[in-house]
Amino acid sequence: MTTKPLLEVEDLRVRFHLRTGTVEAVRGVSFTLGRERLGIVGESGSGKSQTGRAILGLTPPPGEVIAKKLTFDGIDLLTASKRTLRTLRGGRISMVMQDPKYSLNPVMTIGEQIIEAYQAHTRSGRAEARDKALAMLEAVKMRDPARVFSLYPHEVSGGMGQRAMIAMMLVTDPDLLIADEPTSALDVTVSMEILRILDELVAERGMGLIFISHDLKLVSSFCDRVLVMYAGRVVEELEAKNLREAKHPYTQGLMRCLPTLANDVRPLPTLSRDPAWAQ
Amino acid sequence: MSSAASLPQPAGLRAWLLSPEPTSRWQARLGRAYLGWRTFTKNPLAVFGLGIVLLLLLVALFANFLAPYSPVTGGDLRTARLLPPSAAHWFGTDDQARDIYSRVIYGSRITLWVVLLVSVIATPIGLLIGTVSGYLGGWVDTVLMRLTDIFLAFPRLVLALAFVAALGPGIENAIIAIAITSWPPYARIARAETLMIRNSDFIAAVKLQGASTPRIIFGHVVPLCVSSLIVRVTLDMAGIILTAAGLGFLGLGAQPPMPEWGAMVATGRNYLIDQWWVAAMPGLAIFVVSLGFNLLGDGLRDVLDPKAAK
Amino acid sequence: MLDIQNLRVTYGTGRLQVDAVKDVSFHVGTGEAFGLVGESGSGKSTVLRAICGLAPISGGRVLVDGREVPTPRDKAFYRTVQMVFQDPYASLHPRHTVDRTLSEPLAIHGEKDAETRIAQALREVGLGPSFRFRYPHQLSGGQRQRVAIARALLLRPKVLLLDEPTSALDASVQAEILNLLDELRRNLGLTYILVSHDLAVVAHLCDRLLVMRHGETVEETTAAALRTNQAASDYTRSLINASQGFSRDAARPESALTR
Known part of the structure; x- marks a missing residue:
């Protein structure tokens, strides 16, 4: 980990101005990220995905992003020009989304899409881009990279599609990868494989990773540090290995309410939500 | 949606x-309607469209009181023919010395009649054929859709002309002809919607409660198709009015001396250069009413489109 | 209560033929909860759909209460067997109020007393009368799933087929629904067949379960065996491992903690 943080977020707010009034989806989130794995956990509506999107400048239209500070490697993302943002996005910051079915272009082969992603951010010849794309497909453990290269997204399984997506996102050697529920649409055994690949690549390349998920257990077993979000705020930040010592009742409740193979609790403890948590 | 709903509401009623x-059932339904109305009124053009359509309704209703002259018997043929617009004859007079203003007002009844009958005949036919065909699939679908294709393959006006030629000219026959030629697109829309709805879990759920096929189609599929059909029918109204006017213009719709707008334009054609008002006034009425229905349809789409409604 | 004998489900013919379920057999006793576990494409949901007539039975037999089910299913079958779907956002009619959704099964079967029975059904699933006239879009995911459960219970069935009833819900809501299902089974003496990809959920609700893969049975085992990590097949063991969370090296001590 370097001394200078890769990403600094201070008092990030995402507001949606709707007919019925203003809704604040993210309400004052602050954190810094080095070259480490940071997990953001929360239930639906906690603002975890909007936090990831706001960093990339992908907040959907009626939304407005406000922050005291939002810098990536010293570049202010709030005041940066569209051009700068475009080169950063997909170049130095990448994002892997939940379902490869919706994030891959259905009418382009997987190989073409990786080449396009690479050429958009580097000045390189086609042959070089092709080599790089094949190398990347190999890096995500595709059994036959040359074959996958010429396949269309609908011709591959969900797990392969997500690997192709990761290959595409990592081809530009980004410094920061934001993964929003990258394995939620996949089977458990496949998702473990994907996580292993992601884990290796992140470690190998020394990237920063923001892993957004609803699955507290998964995030804590994968990341170094975990932010627990509730109603748009971070209610607790803790080292993943210290999860058992979580202080906040919400984190504790989230952990306890899952049924486990190890012990049979019946009835399962449910979460009584305290309005004070959202304050 | 009554016009009273546009008045400022007391806070208590709105909260309710x-x-x-x-x-209660009624509160839920009214609440939903109110939300729809609020979405609708966000669109000023749609409200304008609704205003035009309401105006058409009122004019048709009170034609007796609004029209200063008889629509069919004219004034003195020697002195009152083809008079330009004036205080006595706001829209001027035509070649039979009839007051055009009165004729346009009475014509609104015919227009409304056409619109009403066509939608009452064509929409249910399209809805029924579309949902049955989409829900049942298989050979029923094939037969019904080929039938729809046959009707779709004819140019609408030509088919209407053929019908009128066979049944004899007259406003009723024109309406039947238009209705018969306008249902196929509705059937297609209803079928497309049904195909999407058919495989959804809530249909499977009601199937698993032992519901019969007609019950599923009419109780569960049709209500979801109706809204997009209403939008489409409203948007088509302009076309229907124009077709009716076109038939009238060709002399196959309303027969003289009925004050049908299309027929009025047709008579005005002979005096287009020197007495422009004879054709322009009913033409303007056609234009305004068509525009009104189009704007209304656009507004309804915002309210009723199931994809926009959460 | 429920006997599945050599069930086969096949879609398409010739070269396009897909065997979704191949020779699956199991028996579920009255008042028992039985689990079907597997990943996507394992055919676990297809088994449920074949039982209730949403998928064609190409071979084998399905017996309810010792009688083979007729095709198409009759009203008596639907009074005995009901289903709860995975996605509560898709299983409720978007234009029907809760009241309309719940009165439908009563109307279909010509039941009287709709007023009191709807109120009772809502009470059973822990929803108050204030929910009765709401539309689905005014309900949260957990509330919708409760309505779906209430709908399934209205005809007083003996068997409830549960197709991933909690996988679309947040963890805390999942706990509430699982508790509700547990309680309902005890109070009403219901028989459950639960389909899920989540071993922990199946082990929580069911005593016996069938592990499926590619439309075939891998093994039939018990929740107790899962808890003590005594699985006969490698596949089941790999499922157990995967359900423990991600681990950099296979044996990480704290990985057993959270689930």
């Missing part, structure tokens, strides 16, 4: 309508 915990 928007209650997240309605206590």
